[in-house]
Amino acid sequence: MREEKTSETCSRCGAYRAPDAEFCRNCGGKLRAAMDSVDVTTVAKGAMPPIPAVPLPSVPPPTEMGAPPPPCPPSGDHMKASARNPRKLPLTIIAMVVFALLVVTGCAVTYNLHLWGSHAVPYFSADDEILSADDVLARLQGDRFNAKKRQEFSKEKRGAYLRLDGVQEGERVERTQEITVVESLGPGVPEGTVGEDEGTATKILSDMGVPVTKYTMVSDDPGKVVATFPQDGHALEKRDDTAKTPATKTDTGEADGTDTGTSGGEPAPDSLDGIKFVVGVKGDGVPVEVYGMAQAEAEGLLKSRGFEVGTKLVPADRDMIGKVVRTEPQIGKESAASRATMYIGANAKDLRASMMITADGVEESELYHGKTPSDLSTLIGQWCTDAGDCIELAPTDSIDEGTQPVCYLQMKRDGEHVGAERLDNLPRVHYMPDYDVDKPEGAFRHQLGTGTTGVLDIYDTNQLALCGTQPRNGVGWYCDHGTPKNWEESDDDGRRHEDSGLVYRMSDYLIVVPVDADIASVSRSGYFVQSDEKAEEADADRPYLLIRDPQLYDADDREVSALSTDGGTAVNPFIPTESGSPKMKFAPAPSAESAYYLVQSSPFDWTAMGEGEAVCDEQGCDVATKAPAKQKAADMTIAQIRSAAKRGDFTPIAGRYCQKKTGDCLTLDDDGTVTGPRSGYVKHDAMSTTLTVQSSVRATWFPEGTVKDHALELKAPESDTYCMNDRAGENQGEACLSGDYAYGSDIRQSLTLTYYAKGLDLLQHDEYDQYAFYGVTPPDPDTPFLHRPEALRPPPPADENVYYLVD
Secondary structure: OOOOOOOOEOOOOOOEOOOOOOEOOOOOOEOOOOOOOOOOOOOOOOOOOOOOOOOOOOOOOOOOOOOOOOOOOOOHHHHHHHHHOOOOOOHHHHHHHHHHHHHHHHHHHHHHOOOOOOEEOOOOOOOOOOOEHHHHHHHHHHOOOEEEEEEEOOOOOOOEEEEEEOOOOOOEEOOOOEEEEEEEOOOEOOOOOOOOEHHHHHHHHOOOOOOEEEEEEEOOOOOEEEEEEOOOOEEOOOOOOOOEOEOOEOOOOOEOOOEOOOOOOOOOOOHHHOEEEEEEEOOOOOOHHHOOOEHHHHHHHHHHOOOEEEEEEEEOOHHHEOEEEEEEOOOOOOOOOOEEEEEEEEOHHHHHHHOEEOHHHOOOHHHOOOOEEOOHHHHOEEEEOOOOOEEEEEEOOOOOEOOEOOOOEEEEEOOEEEEEEEEEOOOOOOOOOOOOOOOOOHHHHHOHHHOOOOOEEEEOOOOOOEEOOEEOOOOOEEEEOOEEEEHHHOOOOOOOOOOOOOEEEOOOEEEEEOOOOOHHHHHHOOOEOOOOOOOOOOOOOOOEEEEOOHHHOOHHHHEEEOEOOOOOEOOOOOOOEOOEOOOOOEOOOOOOOOOEEEOOOOOOOHHHOOOOEEEEEOOEOOOOOOOOOOOOHHHOOHHHHHHHHHOOOOHHHOEEEEOOOOOOEEEEOOOOEEEEEOOOOOOOOEEEEEOEEOOOOOOOOOOOOOOOOOEEEEEOOHHHOEEEEOOOEEEEOHHHHHOOOOOHHHEEOOOEEEEEOOOOOHHHHOOOOHHHHHOOOOOOOOOOEEEOOOOOOOOOOOOOOOEEEOO
């Protein structure tokens, strides 16, 4: 047995203890009493020594309020470290915190660098320079945004960047989100403007940075926009531009194609005049809706308006075949006419049939015994190449179109006659008893127009051989080496006079190709001079002309001898003859460059519409606060004044009108109400009634038609009519007019006033010297005035009896 010392550690927490310490300084537990010694003896096998009782740990004394709780007892290797520094944080915790901070910071930095997550759309509007839409699109696509471009009209120059659609500049979006860059097309008319009401159209067009002008035309849909310049969906371009860009778009938003910006060749005003639009109004005449309407529908509409309707076929673009191209009287224009002629677009077959004339249809019936496609009135009009070279086909005489066939045409350039004296398709060189397409003979048989292709030819049919410039016809003279000489000048003693120097000279020859004509068959027949170069084909959807060009021939081919080798007369190689088609082939061949296309007529002749009504200037207008300016009569035609008055707008002629002699005055308000002193033909002491416009000026003291373009007749309602006599007492209105007891002298008619515009000098039209006969002075032509016809009693309108506009 050996002696061992007692343990120097706490039995509870294992901490070292000081000798003789009663409590553990680490856990506060009570320490066991020291043991002096322990006897160790050898225990016999199978015997168990007694087990001493294990003391229970002592409960530490309670801590003060707010003191920290005792630390948990350490374990393992950490117990020793804790015993040495129990309040030190583990380094692993610090490392974990630092790592978390680095992760958060890295995420924030990479997010802002657009390395992951959503992306910020750049700012463009803040740039000092004006950016193009293409620059903005390239920047976005370079940053891998899903960007495309769309175009719209605005006051900004063409190609300028306007804004982004779908997102805001600076906004964070996913790269897959679609962004639309809006590009300016410059000023123009947005698609859908036609059909809008006037107010909406004004709002749409008010911020285009160009003047906006309004016009009116007779319409069955009053108050709506029926036409615009440029066309609906097109940009405003200058007149001399050869290509205008419409606002039609592809799926990617790009503008596609080109267009002239006008409808069917209508005259285009300079872009400085700005945008124009037409608003429909009620009125007498052919409504604007008739344009482009199918023939049957248009005929029904016009008949419902009281017109007697006639029809004439004309060449037209493919999309206008069977539809109204124009009318007489003019579409949309105020007119009191009772008959209307519709001009309907036709293809080659129908057009040729409509051009047929017979002996019954012309004066020179001895020349025409059968049918010939020789009414050339259908070809009258302007024809232009796409490059802008234009010719006009016009009648040779002042013939009223529609009264008789027009058999002869001539070409004009800039209004001046050029070329042959007349063009037709009735050969006069080789006379024959009959012209008939059903059984053609002679030269007529070899014309294109007598075939089945639908192609027509018109030319200088009077192409006799020439002696110098004189056609070789008649007797008593001969051609001496190109100089005309009388027989008396000959020194051959009566021997035969042989012609010398006679020539055929190339003259005008036109080929007409309506829509659906088989020009390909004509080409295959060898009719044209063929070129080795491949040319673009002419537009088969538009009627066109080909004009023979002498400059495409050698000089020797433009003028050839008219004498055969045997001394006889040779065949003219430039025109159809009894021998066949022209021996000299036609040049140029059909192509997009050589075609003179028919300028399609349009009811919207902007150059002939007058001044119109200014809606906005080039600065635009605030449509919320600025109403369109009301025009005065001095800025309008009488037709425009009449149209406004028929709508109930008497503003152009409203004002106070006074007589010089009596000082009596009439006041005409904006709504047509007229007030003034008692009239012998008005019952009431104080006159006040509302006027309406009559369809035309009634009888005047001047030749018919003299004042119709300067005067406007206004009439009060029939209910204002008054009559009184001894038998019937007082009656008014219909009772007065229909009663058997009322004599004409007893009837006091309702008020009638005639408005005369400024500028009409009635003295110039006084064919019967009425002013001298009645001893009165003609009215002042420099001032508008009203006149009371007084049941058409004399004297005529005079300085002494008219009411002059004073304010």
